[in-house]
Each structure stands twice: as structure tokens, then as C-alpha cells.
Amino acid sequence: MSNKILVTGGAGYIGSHAAVELIQDGYEPVILDNLSAGNRKLVEGIERITAKPVLFYEGDCRDRNLLYRLFEKEKPGAVMHFAALKSVGESVQKPLAYYHNNLDSLMALLEVMQRFEVSNIIFSSSCTVYGQPDSIPVTEDTPFKKAESPYGATKQMCERILEDVSANGLRVLSLRYFNPIGAHPSAHIGEWPSGVPGNLVPFITQAAAGIRKELVVFGNDYQTPDGTCIRDYIHVVDVARAHVHALHYLQQQKSSALFEVFNLGIGRGVSVLEMIRLFEQVTGVSLRWRKGPRRPGDVEKIYADPSRAMHALAWKPQFSIQQALLHAWQWQQKLQDG
Numbered sequence: 001m002s003n004k005i006l007v008t009g010g011a012g013y014i015g016s017h018a019a020v021e022l023i024q025d026g027y028e029p030v031i032l033d034n035l036s037a038g039n040r041k042l043v044e045g046i047e048r049i050t051a052k053p054v055l056f057y058e059g060d061c062r063d064r065n066l067l068y069r070l071f072e073k074e075k076p077g078a079v080m081h082f083a084a085l086k087s088v089g090e091s092v093q094k095p096l097a098y099y100h101n102n103l104d105s106l107m108a109l110l111e112v113m114q115r116f117e118v119s120n121i122i123f124s125s126s127c128t129v130y131g132q133p134d135s136i137p138v139t140e141d142t143p144f145k146k147a148e149s150p151y152g153a154t155k156q157m158c159e160r161i162l163e164d165v166s167a168n169g170l171r172v173l174s175l176r177y178f179n180p181i182g183a184h185p186s187a188h189i190g191e192w193p194s195g196v197p198g199n200l201v202p203f204i205t206q207a208a209a210g211i212r213k214e215l216v217v218f219g220n221d222y223q224t225p226d227g228t229c230i231r232d233y234i235h236v237v238d239v240a241r242a243h244v245h246a247l248h249y250l251q252q253q254k255s256s257a258l259f260e261v262f263n264l265g266i267g268r269g270v271s272v273l274e275m276i277r278l279f280e281q282v283t284g285v286s287l288r289w290r291k292g293p294r295r296p297g298d299v300e301k302i303y304a305d306p307s308r309a310m311h312a313l314a315w316k317p318q319f320s321i322q323q324a325l326l327h328a329w330q331w332q333q334k335l336q337d338g
């Protein structure tokens, strides 16, 4: 297999961290990103961390002509598909944009992969595919509930498309991320801010930095010990490392048709209030926050059973939630220093 790996969305949050891990493992990422959420500065950050130039194509994954040219020139041996719209709330407002973008970018990629006989793909899925599960922790065999949002529905549909196409000779690993947080310990890459953050940790760091007046905790009347929602927060570098382990695993498999899924979480449920307390402890910064109403579409509690990924991929999360919060804060400070 060529050691070039197409990384769609590689100028984005998780994709940029995966590109670093790929380079450090001897692969050559070829980044394709339309910069709608990603940023060139993150590509520069990858280069700074690894001291290697990075191949970067600016463009949209749905652009079949561009994909064709890229595959012809770079001849990637595998694809990591991160590029997608990912805001739960926005997807409720603009469902068509989510269906168009997330489904068509995958289908365009698969068509061009078939044409160039590239059969290995690692897909960015999400714990959102489970909806609100009946019991936790969730394993990969936990049945899907109705998705809580169009974003969640696109992830369910993408997995279905991949499973169907895999029967005709595609090798797929679908990685279901729980809640990736934090930033690279070097503070050269992290989540690039665009508008008001929808996710908890970027909102916490911006509130702590004084960019936002206060954090609003969405709901404190859930059936959880402190009334706030429970999630499985995992350091983004641990998520990125899992992709390299997944690539090794894929290369070891003999079967020409493969569809396997893995949960990527640390297996620990943490509430929103606990996250606030942990952030204050590790940074020494006190956070302004208040209770607010529930956010529509939020799942009450979910965390992973990550044992399948740990065994099959020989992977283990290395960072604590505290370290992830510290790295998120260091990244925020770096952004403010310009």
C-alpha cells in the first residue's frame, strides 16, 4: 500500500491531529479541505510539530473532478474521511445542508475510490448514532435508536452506505467518537474557533478567557447524580492515535470486504458540572456560569465501552480529562497571543 493517506478535513480539528500522528508514524498525509471549518493555520501547525511539509489541496470533497485529479496524481493507498458538517444544533436548522454535504461527500469519495481501486477507508463516525441508548455503557452492538438530529441521521446513513458498499470489495473501519476535547500538547494545533462554539469545552475556554460572558449549563434536571448531562470526554490526540492503530489493523486484515465499527471513548461518564470543576482545578481560573434550560436534541447520558477498540486495535487512551482540559486552555491562550 502506498504510504500516502488522503485525509479529508485534515485542516480541521480531529483531522489535523490525525495528520500529525500519521506523519509521526511514517505516513504521508494528503490533506483535502474546503476550509469551511478548517483553517490553513492548522496545516502550518502540523508542519511546525512534525518539521515536514504537508501536501494540501483546498477544495470540496463533493468535487468529483478534483478528487479524480488528486487520486491520479497522489495515488493514496487509503482514505481517512473527516470532512463533514458537525453541529447538532445547526443541523436542525439546516437539515438539507447536512444531508447534501455529509452524504454526497462520502458517495463522491467512494465512487472515486472504486475508480482508482483504493479499498481502505477509515470513517469518522460518532456516538450520536446510538441516539439515547437504553443502557450504558454502549458497546458497538448496542442497537441504534432514532437519531436525535439530522447530523446524527447523516452519521447513521453514512455507516449504512459504507456497510452496503463494503460487500462489493471495500474495507471499512468506522470509528465512533464520543466527545473529543483538548488540543495538541504543543499548542500548535487545536480547535479553530468559528463563531460561537456549540461544544462544551471550547465554550468553557472562551468564557474563561473573557470572550464569552458566561457558560450556560444546558439543563440541571436530568436523571443524573447532579442533574446535568453525562458524556465520555476523550483527548483528541488519543482519538487521532486510534486512527493510526486502525490503519495498521486494516493493513493486517486479509479479507477483501470488511466493515467493522469501534467506539472511541475512555469509558468514563462525566457530568457538565464535573467538567467545570475539573477545568477550574487544573487551570486555577474560576469560570462564570449559570444554569439554563435544556438544549433540544441533547442525550441525557452516554459513555462508551471502548474495550473492542482497546483489544483489536491495541490502543489505549493515554491522556486524562484533566490533561485534555489543560491542553484546551493552553491552546486558547495561544490563540489569544495571536
Ligand code: UD1
Residues within 6 Å of the ligand: 086, 087, 088, 126, 127, 128, 177, 178, 179, 198, 199, 200, 201, 203, 215, 216, 217, 218, 219, 228, 229, 230, 231, 272, 295, 298, 299, 302
Ligand atoms: C454531540 C454528539 C457527538 C458529536 C458532537 C458534534 C451526542 C451524544 N453527542 O456532542 O457525537 O460528535 O455533538 O458536535 O449526540 N453543554 C452546555 N453548555 C454549552 C455547551 C454544551 O451545558 O454551552 C453541555 C451539553 O448540553 C452536553 C455537554 O455539554 O450535555 C456536551 O455538549 P457538546 O460538547 O456540545 O457535545 P455533545 O452534544 O455531547
